[in-house]
Amino acid sequence: MSAKKQHNGSADEVEAAFYDAISRGDLDSLMALWAEDEEIVCVHPNSSRLIGHAEIRASWETIFENGSVHIHIRQLHALHNLLTAVHNVIEEFHQKDAIDQDVHIIATNIYVKTPRGWRIAAHHASVASGQAPLDSFKASVLH
């Protein structure tokens, strides 16, 4: 995905670029996807929340020191209006050290439309007990 697309694309494109940057361990590309706002929020599974660019950047830097992380997202549920898109996804990890199969990761990703295009406002990922329940793709527009 080109830099142009990252900066002008849809929320879906920003989400694809987000997980792509994680898979490549590309810290600069990852951080460029976030809104220019010091109230941006990132919650990693089981971890305290992080507020603002410096804290969030440092956390991903630490994660990438342990190698890249390949996350496949599925079961997108989306709500959106003209200025915001709320995506809830199941994150599947593909790592050498596979995570416990008795849990799954749920993420809420929030994208906002800014003068520079759609950007990430919040990423909240957490651990849920059991395997992810099956369901089908749905999306809707809030009136």
Added chain:
Amino acid sequence: MSAKKQHNGSADEVEAAFYDAISRGDLDSLMALWAEDEEIVCVHPNSSRLIGHAEIRASWETIFENGSVHIHIRQLHALHNLLTAVHNVIEEFHQKDAIDQDVHIIATNIYVKTPRGWRIAAHHASVASGQAPLDSFKASVLH
């Protein structure tokens, strides 16, 4: 908080009404605060995500069968635009069976402006290790 305020108030008022309804175990008031959209999302700590009114209502009904839940929220971080408010809070529980003090609960609450006022689009609560870090109140407006 009156029904009128619940239906026409700000995101802050809907958030107050949400935790108030939980503290009273008032299922109908609680569910009336959600957007009329089948893509609304609720994630309880450690649990699988719930999509739509029926699943979300059933989950709270089960929770209330075990008694009311008093949650005090603090450390609000908010991002908002004209149509959406994203609140991240620390949830403190006051129950007879106090939760483990070595963890804390982080919640992302997303409110959207609908023709009937501000409503809840998503509630994602999760467990984080350790005590909640201290920080001060901040809020900002996304441009």
